[in-house]
Amino acid sequence: MSAPVLEDLDADFPRPDQDVIDRLAKLPAANIGDAMDRLGVADSAIQAVWPGARLAGPAFTVWTRPGDNQGIHRALQLARSGDVIVVAGGGDESRALLGELIGERAINLGIAGFALDGAVRDAEALGEIGMPVFARAITPAGPYKNGPSRLGSPVAFGGVPVMPGDIIIGDSDGVVVVPREQAAAVAEAAEAVFADETNRRSAIVAERHK
């Protein structure tokens, strides 16, 4: 087998400021998408696999052969506390890329969660342990572990480009991707969207009680 043409990333890639991650984490994904011209929203089939799961953190990107989780095992050696592991898995729904065991390991490492363009299993246990996972499907079928996989390349995730260090936000509506270099501007714009919607909603509720 020839060596891969692109090498894995250096795990030192730039992360956004925690302050801007914290600001985005407080906002609905819908407001953040609206603040980006309604773009940057991953395919709506990718959803939280347990109610109340939320994602907020810098992307640690993994490309994998569909249905194979070698790349996730390798990512757990390199990802940093607070990272969201983003897996471009070709949209495969036939094999779960992770479950409760990987979830438990991720908790030990402080991983903020997983965004999978692929499937997951052990969804109930992942909810019990509180490891946020967003995925395209849930299936009991297990993954292969042979690769190939690549860490840290730009990936397409649910139709949206993701670079290492972009900010991943997930909530009960789905996943949005905020480019790292625009994160502060997007946070400011999304806070304005949120404030405006909060005011408009209050006015609508006030109408009801007139």
Ligand SMILES: O=C([O-])CC(=O)C(=O)O
């Ligand atoms: O078998 C695997 O690699 C995926 C899995 O179910 C787990 O992590 O619990």
Ligand SMILES: [Mg+2]
């Ligand atoms: Mg399992």
